[in-house]
Amino acid sequence: MSQGAASAPKFAVLGNPVRHSRSPWIHAAFAEQCGLPMQYRAVAVEPDKFENTVIDFFARGGKGLNITVPFKQKAFALAERLSERARVAGAVNTLLQREQQLVGDNTDGIGLVRDMVANLGWQVRDRRLLVMGAGGAVRGVLELLLKEHPSALTVVNRSADKAVALAQDFAELGRIDAGGYELIADADFDLVINGTSASLSGELPPLPSALLNDRSCCYDMMYSAEPTPFMRWAAQHTAWAVADGLGMLVEQAAESFYLWQGVRPQTGPVLAALRNRLAGGST
Helix, strand or coil: CCCCCCCCCEEEEEECCCCCCCHHHHHHHHHHHHCCCCEEEEEECCHHHHHHHHHHHHHCCCCEEEECCCCHHHHHHHCCEECHHHHHHCCCCEEEEECCEEEEECCHHHHHHHHHHHHCCCCCCCCEEEEECCCHHHHCCHHHHHHCCCCEEEEECCCHHHHHHHHHHCHHHCCCEEECHHHHCCCCEEEEEECCCHHHHCCCCCCCCCCEEEEEEEEECCCCCCCCHHHHHHHHCCCCEEECCHHHHHHHHHHHHHHHHCCCCCHHHHHHHHHHHHHCCCC
């Protein structure tokens, strides 16, 4: 897909590594669907050049940036104004300029919830929810999960102290039980979200075999062409439904696109096309 003529508004995703980002393809698809000119590219940035790269991008007329690993906290610190969800998350994945100010937002949480609720038809409200991991990926989605009013929310992490500290940071928004994996040794949950990076290395968190019940749904925030180790485990333990994070990727991108362009794209066709590309080995 064409990213538009040279005069089209300029957007980019900054990260390191970022070579295999699917964001350029996703945003080109959104722009084509909405009939809007748009240039969007992936830019690898050295850690000590992030702030200057952002400032230079907007000084040269750039319209919007997505921010990915490892720069979300740096983007948070650089933003002159923060959305409430970015402030709560302590991380920024979307930058834009409004009234000559650099505005930081975080679309990860809304992307996850929209994928689970709108696309997959899962219910979060009044469900017992388990989130594994206590890093930036989880921090970015906890506020939106709490706003769905689960009956209980538990966060576990290999480092129990990190999970407890995260729960304390979000205590104003709702109760979170937190600790190490021993906390869930005798528990079962209706919705289990893997927010760890274990899937990237082909590993699996230390999960008890009795974690799921007959209506449990399992979601891996990571994605790949093949089912992740967590997804395989969930299927083997008879989860009612299993999904990866590709829909979250598309939905958070759609929210960024809306912030920049004022138009909300249809995500279904783009997600289906991206899934086919992933299955076919396209980058």
